[in-house]
Amino acid sequence: MRKKSNKKGEILTENIIFLILNLVFLSILAIFLFSRTASAAVLEERYAKQIALALDAAESGMIIHLEMGDALKMAEKNSINFGTIVTIRENIVTVRLRDGAGYSYSFFNNAQITARFDTESEEKYYFVIE
Amino acid sequence: MNKKGDKLISVYWFVILFIVAAAIVYMVHTFYGKPYDVRQIEADLLISKIARCVSEGGYLKEGVFGEDFKGNFGNFCNLNLQVEDSYGWREQEQYYLGVEILKFDSYEKVLSLQEGNKQLKDFCGQNEKNFPICLERSLYSLDKEGNSYKINLISIVRKTEKNVY
Numbered sequence: 131m132r133k134k135s136n137k138k139g140e141i142l143t144e145n146i147i148f149l150i151l152n153l154v155f156l157s158i159l160a161i162f163l164f165s166r167t168a169s170a171a172v173l174e175e176r177y178a179k180q181i182a183l184a185l186d187a188a189e190s191g192m193i194i195h196l197e198m199g200d201a202l203k204m205a206e207k208n209s210i211n212f213g214t215i216v217t218i219r220e221n222i223v224t225v226r227l228r229d230g231a232g233y234s235y236s237f238f239n240n241a242q243i244t245a246r247f248d249t250e251s252e253e254k255y256y257f258v259i260e
Numbered sequence: 261m262n263k264k265g266d267k268l269i270s271v272y273w274f275v276i277l278f279i280v281a282a283a284i285v286y287m288v289h290t291f292y293g294k295p296y297d298v299r300q301i302e303a304d305l306l307i308s309k310i311a312r313c314v315s316e317g318g319y320l321k322e323g324v325f326g327e328d329f330k331g332n333f334g335n336f337c338n339l340n341l342q343v344e345d346s347y348g349w350r351e352q353e354q355y356y357l358g359v360e361i362l363k364f365d366s367y368e369k370v371l372s373l374q375e376g377n378k379q380l381k382d383f384c385g386q387n388e389k390n391f392p393i394c395l396e397r398s399l400y401s402l403d404k405e406g407n408s409y410k411i412n413l414i415s416i417v418r419k420t421e422k423n424v425y
Contacts, residue, residue, distance in 0.1 A: 162288070186305045
């Protein structure tokens with residue numbers, strides 16, 4: 131004897147599975163996009179190059195303020211001390227937002243440059259060119 | 261309700277979804293998978309710095325024909341061409357700078373100086389993305405006596421590994 135199926139229930143289940151699959155699919159895509167665009171590696175490279183170019187263009191006596199809100203959030207997430215995110219040794223700038231060596235890029239300005247975390251705003255770094 | 265047709269539509273829906281997702285993943289990977297190429301800006305900044313070092317306000321700077329400038333114009337212009345120790349860059353210089361000063365009327369060469377990796381010059385004029393970035397600029401300047409000069413500048417930045425791949 132054939133069992134009579136509950137057609138209404140079947141349609142509802144199919145639709146729910148279809149919706150869940152769609153949501154799972156879109157969530158995976160969103161996670162992928164977020165991980166690629168806002169990863170620590172991308173931010174490290176972006177800020178290291180940005181700082182190097184700003185310092186290349188700088189002249190003695192200047193102070194450059196750089197807004198680094200997204201980098202600071204990433205550093206906080208990875209338990210990195212804010213004061214050690216940007217370091218300058220000789221003419222090489224290194225940005226570190228996670229465990230590891232960070233990303234380094236050289237600049238050609240031979241001036242004496244120091245990088246300091248702005249403890250007042252807690253969102254900026256500033257660079258003193260002497 | 262046509263159930264077979266419904267199933268077919270949902271299969272097509274997923275096929276379309278996969279195609280769209282694949283396109284987005286490909287585009288994101290293409291854009292973010294490569295490093296930011298800042299060499300053009302770097303070469304531009306370098307050449308501007310040399311130009312400001314050689315000439316200011318339309319006049320040649322003092323000391324341009326002096327021994328300090330001839331001996332090491334990188335130092336004279338407050339430049340440090342050392343680079344980070346990665347990809348063997350310390351053994352192979354990543355910059356080349358050239359300054360040429362000619363008399364404006366006769367095009368007689370008065371001064372010609374070079375600094376950095378001379379081999380990089382061979383790559384200029386070839387439009388390959390893996391090659392170093394070359395930038396040439398010319399400007400005119402006067403000395404104190406009012407003699408006019410043409411100054412040709414060239415700056416080349418390699419740093420391919422951190423800017424192309």
